[in-house]
Amino acid sequence: MTDTDILVIGGGVNGCGIARDAAGRGLSVTLCEMGDLAGATSSASTKLFHGGLRYLEFFEFGLVRKALVERGTLLEAMPHIAWPMRFVLPYDPEARFEGDTPTSKLLSRAMPWMKGRRPDWLIRTGLFLYDRMGGRGHFPGTKTIRLADDPAGASLKPRFEKAFEYSDAWVEDSRLVALNARDAAQRGADVRTRCKVFSAERREGRWHVETTDGPVRARALVNAAGPWVEEVLTGTLRRNTEAGVRLVRGSHVVTRKLFDHGKCYFFQGRDGRIIFAIPYEYDFTLIGTTDAEHDDLHAKPEATEEEVDYLLAFASEYFADPVTREDVVHTYSGVRPLYDDGAKSATAATRDYVLLMDEGGGAPLLSVFGGKITTYRTLAQSATDQVAGALGNDSPAWTEGAPLPGGDFPVGGHLKLIADLKAAHPFLSDRWAHRLVRAYGTEAAELLEGGEAALGRRFGADLTECEIDWLRTREFARTAEDVLWRRSKLGLHMTEGERAEVGAFMGEAREAAE
Structure with missing residues (x-):
């Protein structure tokens, strides 16, 4: 029998972030991941630390600001696996909003002749806010460029005459998870991969947990199982909940290298969606992502034929040379466990996180719903604050500014x-x-x-x-x-x-x- 203060279920970015934070506060931590670290959602992202420019259309100002502020904090803690990148947003006067966003509703009433299109002044306003909501720091500000005079224009169709160039950041997502787990282990956490939790119950003020590596007795339990959070809560832990997750599949294609410069593209679709085209692994281009409902939790997420065709057709609307099946060298797909806020579409569903605490029986249980990679550290800090407080540990938060292993050098160094x-x-x-x-x-x-x-x-x-x-x-x-x-x-x-x-x-x- 292993005794621990906190048992964390889930070895994705949130679970490993919580394990690291809690271990650094002097709590004993055991983390159980049924597969490999970052084996699901956390290795299948678009690999960006960003505020979420398009979330401004949904008036998610708090989420965008929180993410933008955190973007700079994360960059300084891991300058080896994360770095600033410039994004080129070609202006397409035919690009439209998806569905009835708050912004589109306002514009349709004020300017019905726009018929759901995004005017350039609106994009400039959004980027102006984006520049200022989180502070500039290591990120150059937005500028307007003439594509005929810029290397970014050479790969695009000549009908695109101008673009807006702004800043966000790249991150090696699965390495982010592995380094959080490693730092947690260096601070005393017991990190167990290929270790499944198959039952847990409260007895005498403790969680008695059965795992494939043997029994564990924990003072508190953290359910950070990502797409499986609801299943763990209602099945493994046999707890009732009204909260739920919305499973949204995001698929990507990796193609041969489509352009030679180091900037990324932000493409707006005439169906209201957006995709990125990003320099990837020296020799390739990464294109994504889709937003599709994923109904079967136990079905492995894979890029469907329809999703691949959609991404290639979307990119081909912008690139001078069509992107075809022959260009594709790899695909990947992951399921984002979004908090189910009742939004009409997958794209409109909130990317913010919700932490649910259950302190019944003297053994706290905290469940993590939703979240995005850019806010993983603040999520982990908030979660650890709650669990540590319930256990009587008043050690202060410490991860802001603390580098991950190998990250102890300046940005740009x-x-x-x-x-x-x-x-x-x-x-x-x-x-x-x-x-x-x-x-x-x-x-x-x-x-x-x-x-x-x-x-x-x-x-x-x-x-x-x-x-x-x-x-x-x-x-x-x-x-x-x-x-x-x-x-x-x-x-x-x-x-x-x-x-x-x-x-x-x-x-x-x-x-x-x-």
């Missing part, structure tokens, strides 16, 4: 780290050194401290036996999929045979460890 790494290890190519610093930050030097001779076998795409051992021993990786598609995206750069060799090696390594 990655170029010096890359230069220093190459100087110390001349065998590194520019791209290899860049990848290592973007993945491990200041810890890249520790990973390579044994020199070239200690790297061991090379599997392709500069993945070495040494790096796999690092991911296995420090970041909870167990399988080739963990390594190639979550701790990294090197699977995109490897042949099927090379990926199979990694799988064989991971099996051998696991057997040796056992």
Whole structure:
């Protein structure tokens, strides 16, 4: 029997963020994840720290401001896995609102001749607010550009004459989760992957929990199971609730590289939706996302034929050269567990989070509904405040400004780290050194401290036996999929045979460890 202060169910970004925060306050923490860390929603995002520009149309000013303020805080804590990016929003006078948003209703009454279209002055006003709601910090302000004079215009159809350029940030989403889990473990948390919670009940002021790794007795329970939060609450924990989740599938396609510059595109559709086209993993372009209802929780989310066609057709409305099936090299899809606020459409459903606390029986239970990756830290802080308070722990919040492992260097300082790494290890190519610093930050030097001779076998795409051992021993990786598609995206750069060799090696390594 393991005794712990808090047992966290769910190893996504919210669960790992809560585990890290609570462990840093001196509480004993056990985290149980039934699969791999970030094995579901948290590795299937559009990989952006952003305020959500389009949420302004729904008057979600509080959510947007909270996310924009947090965007800068997160950037400073993890400058290796997150960085500012510029977004180009080509102006399309035919772009429309989706459905009856508060903004579209106001405009339809004031200017019925617009027929649901977004005028350019409205976009400028939204971007003006966006610039100022969260403070600028590391993010340059919005400007208007003539596409004929800008590299971003070369890939677009000539009918697009002007665009608005603004700032947001990129984040390596699944590495964000792994680093939160690792930091939690370094602060004393017991992180258990491939560990399913199959029953829990309150007895004598404690939660008695049965898991596949054995029984756990906890003073408090946190249900951060993401898409499974309602199922865990009503099934595993047998608790009644009126709260629910709305499962919304977001699908993405990865194509060959469609443009050479480093800016992202924000495209508005004539159906009211928006998508992004983002430089991805050096050689590719990421296009997404869709918003589709996902009715079956137990059905693996996959990009449907219709969703792929939709994204390609949407992007082709903007790019000078049509984007076709032949351009697609990979797809992925995830289910966003949005708090069910009764919105008419998936796009209109709130992205804010709701924390429900049940202190009955002297053993607190906190359930996390909704949320978005940009506000994961503030969600974790609020959740830990509530649970820690219920347990009599008055340690102050501490995560704001605390770097994740490898993130102890200034924003923009990655170029010096890359230069220093190459100087110390001349065998590194520019791209290899860049990848290592973007993945491990200041810890890249520790990973390579044994020199070239200690790297061991090379599997392709500069993945070495040494790096796999690092991911296995420090970041909870167990399988080739963990390594190639979550701790990294090197699977995109490897042949099927090379990926199979990694799988064989991971099996051998696991057997040796056992």
